[in-house]
Amino acid sequence: MKVAIVGATGYGGVELIRLLYHHPHIDEISVFSSSQEGKSMVDNYSHFIEIVDLTLEKIDAERLKTFDAVFFSTPPGVSSEWTEKIAGETKVIDLSGDLRLKDGDVYEKWYGRESASEALLTQAVYGLSEWHEEEIKHTSILSNPGCYPTAALLGLAPLVQANAIDTNHIIIDAKSGTTGAGRSLSPITHFSEMNDNFKIYKVNEHKHTPEIEQQLMAWGEKELTITFTPHLVPMTRGIMATMYAPVQDGWTKEQIKALYEKAYAHKPFVRLRGEGAFPFTKEVYGTNYCDIGWSIDDRTNRITIVSVIDNLVKGASGQAIQNMNFMFGFEETAGLNMVPVYP
Numbered sequence: 373m374k375v376a377i378v379g380a381t382g383y384g385g386v387e388l389i390r391l392l393y394h395h396p397h398i399d400e401i402s403v404f405s406s407s408q409e410g411k412s413m414v415d416n417y418s419h420f421i422e423i424v425d426l427t428l429e430k431i432d433a434e435r436l437k438t439f440d441a442v443f444f445s446t447p448p449g450v451s452s453e454w455t456e457k458i459a460g461e462t463k464v465i466d467l468s469g470d471l472r473l474k475d476g477d478v479y480e481k482w483y484g485r486e487s488a489s490e491a492l493l494t495q496a497v498y499g500l501s502e503w504h505e506e507e508i509k510h511t512s513i514l515s516n517p518g519c520y521p522t523a524a525l526l527g528l529a530p531l532v533q534a535n536a537i538d539t540n541h542i543i544i545d546a547k548s549g550t551t552g553a554g555r556s557l558s559p560i561t562h563f564s565e566m567n568d569n570f571k572i573y574k575v576n577e578h579k580h581t582p583e584i585e586q587q588l589m590a591w592g593e594k595e596l597t598i599t600f601t602p603h604l605v606p607m608t609r610g611i612m613a614t615m616y617a618p619v620q621d622g623w624t625k626e627q628i629k630a631l632y633e634k635a636y637a638h639k640p641f642v643r644l645r646g647e648g649a650f651p652f653t654k655e656v657y658g659t660n661y662c663d664i665g666w667s668i669d670d671r672t673n674r675i676t677i678v679s680v681i682d683n684l685v686k687g688a689s690g691q692a693i694q695n696m697n698f699m700f701g702f703e704e705t706a707g708l709n710m711v712p713v714y715p
């Protein structure tokens with residue numbers, strides 16, 4: 373099949389190219405840019421030399437309609453505008469946050485910009501692959517989850533669905549490598565600022581807060597708010613989300629373990645470490661895996677859950693391809709079977 377990538381010159385786009393290049397069902401990749409028409413991907417990324425020979429095209433709705441699928445790996449506001457023009461003619465897979473929040477007012481509050489139309493928001497399926505497989509299979513507009521929400525939600529899902537934790541007191545403390553902020557230079561992420569440093573940011577105002585709450589409320593069937601605190605750490609890739617919540621009365625360690633094992637028994641990209649064993653970010657580096665470990669403290673009756681992903685793979689491009697596999701009836705793992713880069 374033929375796919376297009378809009379925003380191919382960014383980190384999400386480059387990761388899509390890397391993964392799609394070896395995908396067994398992809399025959400043709402075309403790349404689009406808002407600023408570099410006519411340039412090649414090698415002009416932007418020398419590591420592609422003699423491997424990836426792709427020339428950037430101008431973004432054009434009629435041209436995009438000719439592809440089986442169009443990936444948008446673009447800043448907020450871009451995919452919602454273009455999807456209006458091409459929906460119905462091709463399948464859209466959006467890596468940005470434009471179509472994730474079902475309530476346009478909530479989007480406008482947290483993103484500080486106009487939301488996509490109600491029709492698009494209704495049509496788009498939020499594609500947390502492990503939990504929304506059936507909806508994903510039947511949609512032509514796929515909204516790929518954010519990187520922090522992917523890590524946090526996969527770690528919390530079995531417990532929230534079973535009402536095994538008190539959802540009024542969930543704390544998510546998350547750390548990300550700097551590729552999470554994209555390729556553009558910024559004073560926040562450049563070497564002198566970030567090397568040998570550890571930063572907290574957007575405390576109580578990160579746009580992933582309502583995204584996580586929206587999904588937890590859908591699972592728990594009640595209103596809730598969370599505390600979500602992101603941090604930047606001096607590494608290139610990786611997210612570690614550490615979640616804390618009180619365990620509801622009556623739940624034993626064995627029952628909690630059984631919840632996780634049942635939830636992820638047939639999910640090829642979730643690897644459970646079990647009670648008292650914790651994963652590191654490097655153990656999923658370059659792959660679509662999400663590794664999860666947990667521990668229940670007998671003294672406080674709180675559970676600590678640790679979930680790690682590669683932000684560019686399971687947190688973005690890898691999950692987007694996992695979702696594409698569902699949308700086109702391919703094997704879930706097609707193009708994504710990789711051993712982590714270690715050490």
Ligand SMILES: NC(=O)C1=CN([C@@H]2O[C@H](COP(=O)(O)OP(=O)(O)OC[C@H]3O[C@@H](n4cnc5c(N)ncnc54)[C@H](OP(=O)(O)O)[C@@H]3O)[C@@H](O)[C@H]2O)C=CC1
Nearest residue numbers: 379381382383384405406407445446468552554555683688
């Ligand atoms: N990095 C990560 O870990 C994750 C990122 N995401 C989301 O994925 C999206 C892409 O992220 P990332 O690749 O990191 O970001 P980058 O900043 O690295 O890349 C974004 C790309 O978007 C293109 N772009 C900029 N403005 C426009 C425009 N007006 N119209 C069309 N294209 C435009 C640019 O390419 P050009 O100038 O060539 O058009 C740029 O290379 C974002 O929405 C991000 O929030 C989601 C999950 C994780």
Ligand SMILES: CC(=O)N[C@@H](CCC(=O)OP(=O)(O)O)C(=O)O
Nearest residue numbers: 467468469518519520548552553
């Ligand atoms: C480290 C870092 O800066 N990370 C980004 C999240 C990346 C992501 O998932 O972004 P979207 O939800 O916009 O798609 C941030 O905090 O904004």
